[in-house]
Amino acid sequence: MRAADISDDLTTVLVTEEQINAKLAELAERVETDYAGKELLLVGVLKGAVMVMADFARHLTGHIQMDWMAVSSYGAGTKSSGVVQIRKDLDVDLHGRHVLIVEDIIDSGLTLSWLLENFKSRGAESLEVLALLRKPEAAKVHVDCKYLGFDIPNEFVVGYGLDYAERYRNLRDVAVLAPHVYS
Ligand code: PRP
Numbered sequence: 001m002r003a004a005d006i007s008d009d010l011t012t013v014l015v016t017e018e019q020i021n022a023k024l025a026e027l028a029e030r031v032e033t034d035y036a037g038k039e040l041l042l043v044g045v046l047k048g049a050v051m052v053m054a055d056f057a058r059h060l061t062g063h064i065q066m067d068w069m070a071v072s073s074y075g076a077g078t079k080s081s082g083v084v085q086i087r088k089d090l091d092v093d094l095h096g097r098h099v100l101i102v103e104d105i106i107d108s109g110l111t112l113s114w115l116l117e118n119f120k121s122r123g124a125e126s127l128e129v130l131a132l133l134r135k136p137e138a139a140k141v142h143v144d145c146k147y148l149g150f151d152i153p154n155e156f157v158v159g160y161g162l163d164y165a166e167r168y169r170n171l172r173d174v175a176v177l178a179p180h181v182y183s
Pocket residue numbers: 045046047048049072073103104105106107108109110111112162163
């Protein structure tokens with residue numbers, strides 16, 4: 001679906017499908033230059049990263065491998081506790097691999113900060129982050145993100161993998177959810 005199909009649910013379109021596609025092509029060129037001669041392992045963080053992984057990976061012209069993690073934040077009853085539980089671990093060994101974590105969004109940064117620490121102990125040869133979106137105003141911890149799509153305001157955004165109550169992931173654009181939907 002496009003933003004125009006559900007315009008009553010949205011207030012502002014922040015990034016269009018066309019802008020996302022152009023940005024992913026640009027990031028893919030940078031990644032290919034940086035990893036020339038090396039085979040990358042892309043690690044997607046479920047579920048939000050499904051769209052960015054699918055589109056980014058297809059912009060790459062060489063071979064890559066793909067794996068997935070599923071994590072959930074828990075503890076103290078809030079998502080922002082920074083305590084992360086692995087719901088699905090990687091299938092592959094990271095030892096000696098060039099790993100690029102692929103994320104849809106860096107919000108507080110806590111998920112990625114935890115994942116980076118976790119991956120560092122697994123013997124990867126190199127480790128970097130690609131994130132389509134980042135909310136600088138929401139940051140609780142700094143995350144080194146080498147390949148970034150767009151900085152966006154600290155609003156409730158949906159689309160392109162990002163959900164509200166598991167809906168809107170299939171929206172092709174990234175947009176601010178109208179308050180009447182969740183209040
Ligand atoms: C979202 C997103 C990131 C994380 C970012 O996932 O995909 O993984 O939150 O937030 P943070 O920077 O504050 O840690 P979510 O936990 O909503 O799960 P989902 O991808 O399955 O929707």
